[in-house]
Amino acid sequence: MRPAQRAGPDEEDALSVEGLFLSFGGVQALADVSFTVRPHSITGIIGPNGAGKTSLLNCVVGFYRPQKGRIRLHGEDVTRVSADRRPRLGLARTFQNLALFEGMTVLDNVKLGAHAHLRTNVLQALAYSPAARREERELREAVEREVLDFLEIEHLRRRTVGSLAYGLRKRVELGRALAMRPRLLLLDEPIAGMTEEETEDMARFILDVKEQRGVTIVLIEHDMGVVMDLCDQVVVLSFGEKIAEGAPAEVQSNPDVIRAYLGKSH
Amino acid sequence: MRIGDFKESYAADEALFRTPTARAGLAALLAALALFPLVAGEYLVYLANLVGVLAIGALGLNILTGYTGQISLGHAAFMGIGSYAAAVAQTRFGAPFWIAVPAGGLAACAAGAVVGVPSLRIKGLYLAIATLAAQVIFEWIFTNWTGVTGGIRGINVAPASLLGFRFDTDVRTYYLVTAVAALHAYAAANLFRTRIGRAFVAVRDRDLSAELMGVNLFRTKILAFMISSWYAGIAGGLFVYFAKVVTPESFPLTLSIQYLAMIIVGGLGTIQGTLYGTVFVTLVPEALRSLTQVAQKISPEAMSWFHPMKDILFGAMIVGFLVFEPHGLAEIANRIRRFFALWPFPK
Amino acid sequence: MELLLQLVLSGVVTGGIYALIAIGFVVVYKATRVINFATGELMMFGAFFAWTAMTSAGAPFAAAVAAAALGAALVGAAVERVVLRPLMGQRTISVIMVTIGLSSVFRGIAQIVWSGEYRSFPPIFPRRPIHLGPVLLPSRQVYPFLLALAAIALLWLLFRFTRTGTAMRATADDQATAFGMGIDIRRMFSFSWMLAAVTAALAGIVIGTIGGISPQLGAVGLRIFPVVILGGLDSVGGALVGGMVMGVLENLAGGYLDPLLPGGGVKDVVPFAALVLILMIRPYGLFGTREIERL
Numbered sequence A: 001m002r003p004a005q006r007a008g009p010d011e012e013d014a015l016s017v018e019g020l021f022l023s024f025g026g027v028q029a030l031a032d033v034s035f036t037v038r039p040h041s042i043t044g045i046i047g048p049n050g051a052g053k054t055s056l057l058n059c060v061v062g063f064y065r066p067q068k069g070r071i072r073l074h075g076e077d078v079t080r081v082s083a084d085r086r087p088r089l090g091l092a093r094t095f096q097n098l099a100l101f102e103g104m105t106v107l108d109n110v111k112l113g114a115h116a117h118l119r120t121n122v123l124q125a126l127a128y129s130p131a132a133r134r135e136e137r138e139l140r141e142a143v144e145r146e147v148l149d150f151l152e153i154e155h156l157r158r159r160t161v162g163s164l165a166y167g168l169r170k171r172v173e174l175g176r177a178l179a180m181r182p183r184l185l186l187l188d189e190p191i192a193g194m195t196e197e198e199t200e201d202m203a204r205f206i207l208d209v210k211e212q213r214g215v216t217i218v219l220i221e222h223d224m225g226v227v228m229d230l231c232d233q234v235v236v237l238s239f240g241e242k243i244a245e246g247a248p249a250e251v252q253s254n255p256d257v258i259r260a261y262l263g264k265s266h
Numbered sequence B: 001m002r003i004g005d006f007k008e009s010y011a012a013d014e015a016l017f018r019t020p021t022a023r024a025g026l027a028a029l030l031a032a033l034a035l036f037p038l039v040a041g042e043y044l045v046y047l048a049n050l051v052g053v054l055a056i057g058a059l060g061l062n063i064l065t066g067y068t069g070q071i072s073l074g075h076a077a078f079m080g081i082g083s084y085a086a087a088v089a090q091t092r093f094g095a096p097f098w099i100a101v102p103a104g105g106l107a108a109c110a111a112g113a114v115v116g117v118p119s120l121r122i123k124g125l126y127l128a129i130a131t132l133a134a135q136v137i138f139e140w141i142f143t144n145w146t147g148v149t150g151g152i153r154g155i156n157v158a159p160a161s162l163l164g165f166r167f168d169t170d171v172r173t174y175y176l177v178t179a180v181a182a183l184h185a186y187a188a189a190n191l192f193r194t195r196i197g198r199a200f201v202a203v204r205d206r207d208l209s210a211e212l213m214g215v216n217l218f219r220t221k222i223l224a225f226m227i228s229s230w231y232a233g234i235a236g237g238l239f240v241y242f243a244k245v246v247t248p249e250s251f252p253l254t255l256s257i258q259y260l261a262m263i264i265v266g267g268l269g270t271i272q273g274t275l276y277g278t279v280f281v282t283l284v285p286e287a288l289r290s291l292t293q294v295a296q297k298i299s300p301e302a303m304s305w306f307h308p309m310k311d312i313l314f315g316a317m318i319v320g321f322l323v324f325e326p327h328g329l330a331e332i333a334n335r336i337r338r339f340f341a342l343w344p345f346p347k
Numbered sequence C: 001m002e003l004l005l006q007l008v009l010s011g012v013v014t015g016g017i018y019a020l021i022a023i024g025f026v027v028v029y030k031a032t033r034v035i036n037f038a039t040g041e042l043m044m045f046g047a048f049f050a051w052t053a054m055t056s057a058g059a060p061f062a063a064a065v066a067a068a069a070l071g072a073a074l075v076g077a078a079v080e081r082v083v084l085r086p087l088m089g090q091r092t093i094s095v096i097m098v099t100i101g102l103s104s105v106f107r108g109i110a111q112i113v114w115s116g117e118y119r120s121f122p123p124i125f126p127r128r129p130i131h132l133g134p135v136l137l138p139s140r141q142v143y144p145f146l147l148a149l150a151a152i153a154l155l156w157l158l159f160r161f162t163r164t165g166t167a168m169r170a171t172a173d174d175q176a177t178a179f180g181m182g183i184d185i186r187r188m189f190s191f192s193w194m195l196a197a198v199t200a201a202l203a204g205i206v207i208g209t210i211g212g213i214s215p216q217l218g219a220v221g222l223r224i225f226p227v228v229i230l231g232g233l234d235s236v237g238g239a240l241v242g243g244m245v246m247g248v249l250e251n252l253a254g255g256y257l258d259p260l261l262p263g264g265g266v267k268d269v270v271p272f273a274a275l276v277l278i279l280m281i282r283p284y285g286l287f288g289t290r291e292i293e294r295l
Helices: A053-061 A106-113 A122-127 A130-148 A166-179 A196-213 A224-230 A248-252 A255-262 B010-014 B020-039 B042-067 B075-093 B097-120 B124-144 B170-191 B195-212 B217-243 B253-266 B271-298 B302-324 B328-342 C002-032 C039-056 C061-087 C092-114 C139-161 C163-173 C175-180 C185-211 C215-231 C236-257 C266-281
Strands: A015-024 A027-037 A042-046 A068-073 A091-093 A184-188 A216-220 A233-238 A241-246 B160-162 B165-167 C130-132 C135-137
Touching (some): A027 A068, A027 A233, A042 A053, A042 A196, A042 A224, A053 A091, A053 A184, A091 A166, A106 A130, A106 A166, A106 B195, A122 A130, A122 B170, A122 B195, A122 B217, A130 B010, A166 A196, A196 A216, A196 A224, A224 A248, A233 A248, A241 A248, A241 A255, B020 B042, B042 B075, B042 B170, B042 B217, B042 B271, B075 B097, B075 B217, B075 B253, B097 B124, B097 B160, B097 B217, B124 C092, B124 C215, B124 C266, B165 B170, B170 B217, B170 B271, B195 B217, B253 B271, B253 B302, B253 B328, B271 B328, B302 C061, C002 C039, C002 C139, C002 C163, C002 C185, C002 C215, C002 C236, C039 C092, C039 C185, C039 C215, C061 C092, C061 C185, C092 C215, C135 C139, C139 C185, C139 C236, C163 C175, C175 C185, C185 C215, C215 C236, C215 C266, C236 C266
Parallel strands (some): A027 A241, A042 A216, A042 A233, A091 A184, A184 A216
Antiparallel strands (some): A015 A027, A015 A068, A233 A241, B160 B165, C130 C135
16 A cells, blocks of 8 residues: 655646547537546545536546547546456546445455456366465455455445445445555545435545545545545536636635526526 | 354355355265265156256356346257257267267357357347347257258267266266266356456446446456356257257257246356256156156046146246245245254244 | 249238237337237237137127137236236346246146147138239238238227327336326236237237147247347337338248258248347347437
8 A cells, every 4th residue: 555645746647637528419418628636636526416527427437438538547548448448547436326236245346346457267267276266365365454444344245235224335335446456536426325424434434545545536526515625626517517626715715616506696 | 144153264264165064065965966876766867867967057047147147048059059069079070978078068159159249239138039039040050950960850879988988877977967067066156256257247237337347348248158158068968968869859949948947946146046946947847747647547638738737837937936036946045044044043 | 023022922911910919019018118928828819719709609700809809908917917017127037037937827728728739710701812913812811911900000099099098108108207197007007918918819810810729829929029129129110110021021031042941941040030130230120219328
């Protein structure tokens, strides 16, 4: 685990979104969205419902293909790279409505996160060869140490995910993303629907991930308190356009932002 | 969760049989399987062979449909390909069984790769219909490519032999089939202890998320088709030596449906379920047959009722399990086990 | 040239019957997203019901058809209520297997009630063949085709102009909204299944007049898959077009390819080869709606 660090001046931007345009049929989801994210920082993406926040995330992970624009991960242009190859570049994400594998155990869900980094092939798997055995054992140790203990869910390891409470499921999903050993972690509403206590726990975990592992984090959130507390910078979207960018306090008092949230009557 | 069961290493926790009871159970099962033909009559050994061969096929289908979520209505066709390939290998190329049967597996595996190609573009119901088309097309090939398959007459095959030892009795075949089945069950269990098997289940549960975790969907699905077809092909190859002849009638759509029934009744996505389901679906009609033969003595018409009753029973079994116990016999077995784990304390 | 015309016209005639079967299938899928593998057996029941009405009760053809339709409707309603409703919302494989299981049960029941022998309808249509220009069509093909057309027209009228028909279309399009407008969704499911059973029954009677009746009559039900994949699983118009195209394709393949290939039986396999092709090029068929996935 890398110690906490500020980004050096020569370090590439962890994420660089340049002139993104995305539309479906007649609907313009994103229009000329550009911003950068410095490494080892936490960036919040906020905006009213329907602003295009999740669409933006979907573009970064490669689920949507933007019509125009570029996406760079740590300096590398990934706009044309297929979604299943981006994890290898250090990208991981969680989902707004949870996308856990309901039929699998917590342990297996988290282990799957490491899929892109594992090497066992079919024949080794069928025979459970010594190489496979070793890879699995190392994986298990790493998962227990870095994820299950860290998120305090080790006692749930053999529970089927489908049987867990909502707050715990969100934690498992974060765990699965962490197993991907990301350099850039995208969180889509990580604390939505959580109780006060769960929210505090989650916020603490997110901060620890940044500080202890040096992971760059981009999160979509509606809870302004969390955004103000956690984020180093905030990007505001409204109707598919970026309307503000900057430190949390600046953005909070930006009149365009206030108008976007409260409507034209203000 | 088992009480008083502590593991001291991850290796111990990752083992297939984690508790002393489970290991004892496995030992008992293996002993029973080994001793079975010595105490059972000819008819039961024959049935055991049939169940063994079908179980291998059913394991393959469960890997594809139960674990990876790809519905296949064409499993019988793959078994047929394995059978014909093995038969041709023996009759045309003089291959011994230990080459012919794997050849059958490989031929089916290749066919599985081809049939899996549509999974690049279609999924779910549409893919199921594509496998149905594959079943119809292969059945037609079995019947009409007379140059290779011998058409409706089929191909006759000599018994398997290894270094002069001929597997020409049911008992000898039993040991062969059981060994191959046990090996394949072990391999299947291994698969799901590794990244490959986990990827299969991820594709079943949420394929789009799996993709974002680095799982190549197309490759995973094709792999599932290929492994599943290998199992069917091996089952087909063994079937040929068991039945001594292969004809197109052995691999109809109804067999594909029977395979699906086995894994649903047994329990989708479980290995023990596959075995329970195969035994159940194969033995129920046989029990019915025995019952009918007894009834025949009382009423001479009884035998004419056998076939329709078999159909009704089969259909009722499927509908019954789907409505009342969708997780199959494996779930029932688990419930029993959970009950005894805490016994004599109630839940 | 004459052969071509003959094949095409025979194909159209067969196609009309396929279209009738396919419409029942599409109706259920559109409303409930269920693939009805028991369509063939519902056809078989329809044929047997009508046959029983004619031979045991001496009913005239029209009355027998009506009786069969009624009987089929009851079976359809029972199936929906007893078997499909408990399984609502379950995964695809469960729903597919349940209708497969049902088809097995129905076959068994039919064999017990009517035995496995082949039956024929008493003579219904005039025997003289029909002349259509240079082409001669046997009456036992043309009249059933006309019957199928009549049934399709009746269905179209039902869907277009009755309140129930409109309600069914609404439910098929958007369940939530239909519910919000006060339409009883469960009754619509029931109606869809009843309609599917009636349509299948009519198709079964038509087929029975051509080739006789037996518990295996349902096997022709497999033929609808190429038809509905071509037309689109949820398109009634597609079922019509798909049926015609497949009927003609079958006949052309049989007429021109059979002599070339060993063993024959090309007619049976070509529609399925076409099915695979369609799935690769245009999986939702000519008129089916594309299913879009959201993350």
